[in-house]
Amino acid sequence: MREVLQSTDAVGDEVNGILPSSLPTVTELALALVVLLVGWFFSKLVVRLVGRTVARRIERPSVTRTVLRGVRVAVLFVTVLVVGAILGLSGGQIFLSVTVVSAVIAVVLAPLVSSFINGFFVLADRPYEIGDMIEVTDEGHRGFVEDITMRYTKIFTLQNTFIVISNSEIQQRDVINYSAEDERTRISVAFEITYESDLEAARRHAERSARGVDNVISGGPDIRIGSARYAAAPVCTVQEYADNGVLLELFFWIEHPYKQQIARSAVHTAVRERFLDNGIEFAYPHRHHVFDDTSGVGRLAVDSRGDPDSGDETRERPSTVGGADSDTTGTSDE
Structure with a gap:
């Protein structure tokens, strides 16, 4: 029993070492908010400053954008660490918070993991690049690649619409690139x-x-x-x-x-x-019917009546046509 109490006290001491000893003051909250805003704008400034250098060295718009997004995330992460220190959070608390948030994201947003992995392969394999004209054959979508991220590919279609396709889905489709090497x-x-x-x-x-x-x-x-x-x-x-x-x-x-x-x-x-x-004719369906001695036998029946007032009637009996034995029989009834 004494060992259980001692272990409980030890866990309590560790938790107390992680949790802040007191609540942050208004001044600390205001300072943390200012640092957060400064870090937000500073991340944009860093992206602008290093953007041209990164683009000149990499020479691939999709990879350049991905690297710049990573730079901005890194600056924001450092900003969060500074804000945590101002609020009195220890390193263990920050690590615990990041671990908990990561676990929640992994459970809730698990389907997006495959998109990120396929996004890496899209950037590495280079099947298409920003500005290329591509076509997703099974869907009939044709247009220009507007953006490539780790999660999705954005296509600006020839019908003046946007299509966003996740990288996990577009990796499984047949994609035609019309402008990869030569636009002709x-x-x-x-x-x-x-x-x-x-x-x-x-x-x-x-x-x-x-x-x-x-x-x-x-x-x-x-x-x-x-x-x-x-x-x-x-x-x-x-x-x-x-x-x-x-x-x-x-x-x-x-x-x-x-x-x-x-x-x-x-x-x-x-x-x-x-x-x-130049007198050249386009072809269209034609049907020619030819009757000769080998065409077979066709039977024809004609029934024509004369003037009803005179009482005369003329009838043509069935006859054969198209063969050598064709004959016509006519009778007149009074």
Whole structure:
């Protein structure tokens, strides 16, 4: 029993050593508030002072912003320690407070932990950067990366809206980066021409039509993608001899990826106008019905009546058409 009392007294002495001996005075509270405000504004000032140096050394906007956020958090943490000392809190109390708050955050905000981890991989792997044009393929979101944090990625879409996607979610999706290395993008349009049209002339006019469209690269050195090289000028190729005509596909490069729809529409219009001027027809479904000796037998019934006042009637009996044994039988009833 005596040992239990002694251990209880020891715990009480430790707790008393952690807790403040007296409540803070009004002066101490006011001073702590002033220090907190000064620390808040000082953290902003530090970020401004070191911002250019950090940006010049790192040369990556996303990492630069993350580092500056860490600098500000560090300044604020030191400010909290100073405020705690003014209020008479010991180091053990501050450590205990931080531990309790961290435990609460870990329990309540556990789903955010994965976002922070994936945010680290986003910053390390560099799949996209601030200012890049990306597309989340499964959702159809396309726009420019506005900000990358440890928790989320903010996208400014081409529809003038903001989309915020957590890093844990965007890491599991297919993301297309249109401006990672080179903004030049290759797109294509497909169309069919009739078999009666001049195929080589159609390909030649299609390529010339694309060259005259704004934002389309009309020529120059070949564009290299990996180990392959592609002609910079528009190229029209035969894709298939389809049921209704010859399927052609026109490939061309544009300078800016965010003008894909505009460039594609302009090329469609230019090709149509040039084809009309040069007598090249677009194909559409045709159906030709041919009847000969091998077409089978079809039966036709015609019933025509004469003048009802005269009482004459003329009827055509069923007959066969399309074959060699076709005959027509007619009768007249009075």
